[in-house]
Amino acid sequence: MANKKDVGPSTPKRHNRFVRYWINLGARIKGWFVDKWTAIKDFFGGFRNRNPKQVEADLVLNDGPQLTRGEKFRRGMKAQSGWLFVAPALILMLVFTFWPILAAFINAFKQNYNSLSGTYEGIGFENFVRVIRGDTGTGGASFNQCLVNTLLFTIISVPLSTLLALIISVALNSIKALQKAYQTILFLPYLTNSLAMGAVFATFFTIIGTEKNIETVGLVNNVLQGLGLAPVEWIKASSPVWNLGAIKIPWAKYIVVIVYEVWSGLPFKILILFSAMQSINKQYYDAAKVDGASRNTILWRITAPMVSPQISYLLVTGIMGGMKQYTAIVGIFGEQMGTNYDMGTVVGYIYRYVDNGQYGYAFAGSILLFLIIMVITWINNKVTKKHTTYR
Amino acid sequence: MQELLLLSSKAVGWLVALLIIVILVEVGLIVWLILRRRAQRNAKSAASVIGKWDLSAGDEGFDVEKVQRRERTKTVIKDIFVYVFLTACAVLAFLPFYWMIMSSFKNEDEYRQSVPTFWPTQGFMWRNYSSVLAQADSNGASFWQILINTLVVGILSTSIGVIITVVTAYALARMDFKGKNALFAIMLATMMIPGELYTISNYLTVLKLNWENTFTVMIIPFLVSVYYIYLLRNNFMQIPNSLYQAAKVDGLSDFGYLIKVMVPLTAPTLISITLLKFIGTWNSYIWPRLVNTTNWQMITNWVTRGFSDKVEPYLYPAGSQWYKGESLNTLKMAAVCMVSMPLFVLFIFCRKYIMRGVSKSGTKG
Incomplete structure (x- = not known):
């Protein structure tokens, strides 16, 4: 409380709570944009202006306070770039291996399943029973x-x-x-x-x-x-x-x-x-x-x-x-x-x-x-x- | 003359019977020897337990020369035994191929003789092949159409598939990313599931995409094969890490390292994968039969057709029972020969790579 009173006189004008809230909000939004803008500038600028010695030092230390945000982000993305390499195989497998297996296990339980319209009459073991009993016509x-x-x-x-x-x-x-x-x-x-x-x-x-x-x-x-x-x-x-x-x-x-x-x-x-x-x-x-x-x-x-x-x-x-x-x-x-x-x-x-x-x-x-x-x-x-x- | 031919054919038939008997007898002998040896050993150990060693048998001196001679005789007998056995097996393994080739050159009359001849005695019918090549089915799909289908699909799917395999295997072997091990484990787990389970779903997917009767439907669904990714990944893992660091120091990027260092080092495996993938396309039967109509199918589907003497140039004169008649076995054998020969040529030139690839991956493409 005492502290607040000390600070009070130093600020020339003290707004009421409502106005203060809006001023702070504006500053926060501006700050967010400025922050991102520096990050983006960092990220793109980093490609051109990277100091080789700094890069070497980074390699040794791996990370630390001297890394800019852009650099950090770039490192993070690079660490995950393996996904880019496996993406073709992964997408093909999702469509032609993983999904079909899932679909097979789902569709096997649909009775009278029609593949084109996707309609079926109830869910159960009837397909299995009919296959085993040879009752499939x-x-x-x-x-x-x-x-x-x-x-x-x-x-x-x-x-x-x-x-x-x-x-x-x-x-x-x-x-x-x-x-x-x-x-x-x-x-x-x-x-x-x-x-x-x-x-x-x-x-x-x-x-x-x-x-x-x-x-x-x-x-x-x-x-x-x-x-x-x-x-x-x-x-x-x-x-x-x-x-x-x-x-x-x-x-x-x-x-x-x-x-x-x-x-x-x-x-x-x-x-x-x-x-x-x-x-x-x-x-x-x-x-x-x-x-x-x-x-x-x-x-x-x-x-x-x-x-x-x-x-x-x-x-x-x-x-x-x-x-x-x-x-x-x-x-x-x-x-x-x-x-x-x-x-x-x-x-x-x-x-x-x-x-x-x-x-x-x-x-x-x-x-x-x-x-x-x-x-x-x-x-x-x-x-x-x-x-x-x-x- | 005919009598003589019949007699010689019978002789060859006897020979085959003899080979089979030889194999059976040898297998029986081996089993008997093993059983006897086991019984002897058991008896011996029993004797040693009881303490009834008969020492007097070995007392008559130790003649080194005699022992050596006996050993040599034993080795020679064993070698003869082994070579006879292996030759019999090799002959039986090769017999179907010989039969296929000889049948394709036979006249249909000769082919259907009661005692088959082991050599085309009525002249070589090279025209069987020209007749097969001239045939086209009701949709107008000739051999050449089918061959082009197979080659286009084979080359495209093999090259794209190998590129995807290399890139994926590299990422799984060399790069670190979150969820790598989980991804690899899931990929390996799919190998447990029989292909039929997803072939049917894939068929429905393809029907919805309207992909029937295209090359796409033959290529896209089978580009990724987990077996080969696994094989190549293990091969990549064997390359020492110091090489990677050296390349990094020399300023190579990850991709450059893959192309310039890893691919050359694992070239034998890559060749094996390429060959096996192509052979797999060449032998594919179920999927093309399911999704494509005849003039978009592959060469193996073509073989299952019946071939009869219905097109120019006619093989048999107008009065013959084969003329425009039922499907002929000799023509079928000629077609079978034409499909099998490229595989043999490939095998002769790339035996090492094919055998290595097969023994490592254990798949047929």
């Missing part, structure tokens, strides 16, 4: 049939080709001459177009030309006949089938698919396992030899544990790829995926929903596929974790 084999097909292809072909790849890469690792040549030839099937090679495999197995009065059996059946066995119809409608209630298992067609899957899955697996074996430290082998370990002991006590992370990786990726199998089946059995889609896969079925305009079912089906893959991967991880040695 899609025609042909059911979703469950396709699921069983896909699971069986994957469960049979992936371990088979991984085991074969392991044996081949051990053999490849134990030779010196012609190693590169064998590796190249064995890698060749990787680069192929699955539709094109599916068509070639179909010609191996198919019985062609019987309707033209020429009795032909195909290459594989020739081999079977050479072994004294009866030829089998591999591709066409009359191929043998096991009936298990609602699910049919056309085993001859399965064999064609599994042979193809093993053949086309081997190159990648050999490449991964072989390069893993090549990178094992040679000291381990030397030590084992000094200790008098036999070749089998070395294989099962050194090589196999050392490549076990790769084996588990191959199993996971193989199962993920196998569950998404589609194009090879089209290549072998044509666009109809066998007779009336009896060789259909989950992905093939999802695309049939899309072709029919049943997008709600398609979303529900793809989410089911995602969940199935997650569950299988999780089980696989649980199982392999016990037997995997990480370096």
